[in-house]
Amino acid sequence: MSSGPAASADVVRWGSPAARGVLATTILGSGMAMLDGTIVNVALPRIGEELHASVAGLQWILDGYLLSLAALILIAGSLGDRYGRRRVFVIGVVWFGVASVLCGAAVSTEMLVATRVLQGIGGALLTPGSLAILQTAFAREDRARAIGAWSGLGGIAAAIGPLLGGVLVQLWSWRLAFLINLPLAVLCVWLASKYVPESCDDELQGRGRPNFGAAALGTVGLAGVTAALVEAPARGIGDPVVLAAGVAGLLGMAAFVRLQLRSAAPLVPPELFRDRTFTVSNALTFVVYAALGGVMMLMVMQLQVSLGYSPTAAGLAGLPITLIMLVFSGRSGGLAQRIGPRLQLVTGPLLIAAGMLLLLRVGPGASYLGSVLPAVAVFGLGLVIVVAPVTATVLAAAPDHHAGVASGVNNAIARSGGLLAIAVLPAIAGLSGASYTDPAALTAGWQRALLVCAGLAVAGGLLALGVRNNVLGGPEELPAAEDPRPGECLHCGVDAPPTHVRSAHHS
Template sequence: MSGEAVAGAVRMGTPGGRAVVVAAVLGSGMAMLDGTVVNVALRTIGEDLDASLAELQWVTNGYLLSLASLILIGGSLGDRFGRRRVFVWGTVGFALASLLCGLAPNPEVLIAARVLQGVGGALLTPGSLAMIQGAFVREDRAAAIGAWSGLGGIAAAIGPLLGGGLVEYASWRWIFLINLPLAVLTVVIARRSVPETRDPDASTHFDLAGAVLATAALGGTTYALIQWGGPLAPWAGVLAVVAGVGFLVAERRDPEPMLRLGIFRDRTFSAANAMTFLVYGALGSMLFFLTLQLQTVSGYGPLAAGLASLPITVCMLFLAAKGGELGARIGPRIPMTVGPLVMGAGTLLLLAVGEDVTYWRDVLPGVTVFGLGLALMVAPLTATVLAAAPDEHAGIASGVNNAVARAGTLLAVAALPVLVGLGGDEYADGGAFDAAYRSATMISAALLVLGGLLSWVTIRDRVLRED
């Protein structure tokens, strides 16, 4: 099964359709898993490698930095060379970087390996969704994306559970080494069963200047936030501004840029990505702070802290595909408005998590409500972003949305500790961290409310129903 002859011909419920979804879910789920599983292990990694809070932030953000910076290249390479091919390249690279993470002897090597993981993730993540968009017939895409969102969301949500068990009963190193067999399975299924699709009009030019400037802009911003108050932080901030402006100029002048700025002329596409930035910033920061709060303040072990988020997994498993079907039937505006507002309510309920915590009273209600909102929102948001872009630009549209999501998480995790006055080794100080957690939770809830309001004002239902 290969080539453009089968592009756009796969149906849901068929063996070919199931194979495409499984391969896409395994690959993107592996990357999403690593985006959340590390949070549970951060405290143990810090103790084992004698890492500071700034180094632990870089363990998280090094991955997000390269992922967010290069994911646009990943999407455009998929459009040019074939989405399945680039997806397989990324999966293999991600697995090799995971091996290096598992063997890292110090924080510096672990951070470098996490950056390399992000490079692999930048290739496989946009390819996973673009494979679905290119392979399925138009009328089945919303359902396929819903299945992808739900099953992939499980990987992100189950990360703390899996990570907690591995950290507590084996070693934190296994949270990375477990990627190796998953990657082998992903490559086998993709090569055997996924049709190859590409954009015949895709760019033949590699936008090196754009990639370097995007990395410098995000990297400079991240460094300035994490190292706030340090002697190099102001210079990093200046570098970020200059590189950001340079990126926009370079993309406008380059005849074949990695990011076609014209794609943002569509109001729905731009609004959905702005909402993505807010919501995923809140999502990333909430998971980061909640996991550390449960271990540092509430006295949970890694496994218990991972189990605490299990209701999110359950909600995504049973309801995310339904959220996609609802968005296809009534339009995306209501799910994309109500979803973040419900997530915000769940986040506020998690303010009850403290030193004297009872799971059924203080944790379960908040994570359940949060999971319900997430399941309602994810598939309609993804489908809206792709529907707002031409089919031949599916790879770059997916890349933009993924880059925005990762950049939101990246900047939130970098900025919030600074905003709430947390630094040094205070992540291990229960009193200091508890106060910081409450401030960060309020900020996360505010971002979610803003995301919901933005959707209500800017998103129109016809974007999905016209298809």
């Protein structure tokens, strides 16, 4: 892969045909992964019924995907920086499409969990590439706007997932929730080859192979902790399997951190976390996405089991979130760039928490207009306020040549938050075995989980008070005690030299 300065002709400007093509590619790729997650949520009751799955089985269907996604997304970001962000993105899209077909053909809970793990590997390869492509392809002054559009339109895929999932489940089977990804993957690969410029980190060329050992340790750490949390309610904390998994997980995580601190070429460069804004924004991401993961898993089940909604009706219940994301997400990213992200990063999680508390009224006999609609509207408003600014803030706080790694870190943290919430919340809610099929038990557990998730969202809003407000070019001056990194542009919060970008071969 050649190196050298980026040609100005390679820089994508907002409003151009190339910009629309790059946005369409990245939105379709990442949106496919987000769509799949929410479609699977609404299909869970039918999957459980057909495959005779327990609560632990349903947890593994969700967590198997999130586990491989979160564990491998860091190495995937590094692979993109090293070997080409478009190349790794396309490999991920193809892998995801093939694994989705295998998921649709599963005949048992165990087979579905295994194929979901494979699907997560594809998701790990394509997800950080989406943001890294935007960060390196667009002109610096257009990046926040591009990320805002990506967040909004990509977020619609996540929001529309329950509706589409409900329609597909009722049309034929939950298997369509996976098979729909194949045509989307084909279209995404074609768009990438036509519009997306290749880019890489020149500094990584000739440095040897990525740190696969660190990736393995991270995988063992997450897998062990997740297995212990999922299996403990059914087996008991003292069970040898639970204890062994927990110990292996904690040791794996400790070894991973130690290796990153000592390695000459770490998978996660420790210097990224020396920037307070990068660290705080990722901490906010963890707690907010943990809250979201827990609520989204249980809400569609609550609507179907306790309120008697059909899968399609349960999907339609979240339509206001889709509309709010569609109208306001792009504007949210632009507003953050004008006034700084801090205000939105504080108020967004607080509104999400308010929406969760309003969802406490969603129980047997509750009406849609009186209980569900106000809650999801407030929930969606908080979501649109926080998603684009936190993503743009994390990327802007990292040097350009670490765009893939920074995106991978943020995505890994977001997925890990959802992963651990799905593993822990059913136990906190008192759900185990087939108790999710009992409306009374599910409603009691749903309400307990909402209180926990609302607390997490509030914690995210408080964390945001530590974000540097001028990281996106806002008006606030950097405090004297916090010096910028060497070579950093004080105004924009990212390294000045652009990452090398090569032109795509247009068909």
